[in-house]
Amino acid sequence: MNCTEFLANLTDYFDAKTASSLRSELEQHMADCSHCYVTVNTTRQTIEIYRNDELFELPESIRTKLQQAVLIKCAKMKENKGRKI
């Protein structure tokens, strides 16, 4: 297995979707190839850092405000339709 083939299987490898024979081939390549070994580890860290970060959180106060705004509009829509939606 070369590095290009290794990368082509990286997504399935992360998803643990590879058959066990392919999986051991991939792991063998990682043991032999420091580049791919680093790529796998740092890609895994990339995913974890983004997943754990609260950069994209919606503050509770804004949540409440948005929910109320939507519900008021929904109630109006329901009324205008004059029937069950």
Place this chain on the structure above:
Amino acid sequence: MAMTATPEENALHPDLLLIAKVKAGDLSAFEQLMRQYDRQIFRIALHITQNREDAEDIVQDTFLKAFQKLDQFQGNSKFYTWLVRIAVNESLMRLRKRRSQKTVSMDEDIQTEEGSIPRDFADWMPNPEQNYNQSELADILRRTIQGLPPGFRTVFALRDIDGLSTEETAKALGLTVPAVKSRLLRARLQLRERLSRYFRVPTGAHPL
């Protein structure tokens, strides 16, 4: 005719019970659905638009549209996936408006080969994010993901941050499974490559 889940399968998902209540006129059931998914929808919208104000508007518009179109929801996919699809469309529309150009789509910039081949093979420091304070880290992460084309950013957000499966992501974005996989790979590798600048072990230093 579209394939539909059997009634028994439908009965298993609590969302469908809530939707039935909403259709019968119960707004509090809709409030429950909002409480359940508004944070995820916000995150997705923010990832695509990179603008908090837009993302807040998109949360509103997505749920309003869902409410309006609830009759069209067939129950043959998850409610959440259906909701994400609405949110993605709304987000792309906003992005187009902001940029006042027509070219923003899921297909934008996919021709570029950038980042599909890793170049930086330096290992990273242990817990590299701890070398930056919160606002520095936020800045790094934001700037890094902003550099990705929207189509890559969206796939990464749905798949890796929001935890949708590859199939669900494909459905939400109207893409094929292989297309999602190839974008995901390139999004991850591009982010990795760019973050490496900040997180790599300094030259001359020994890891650990």
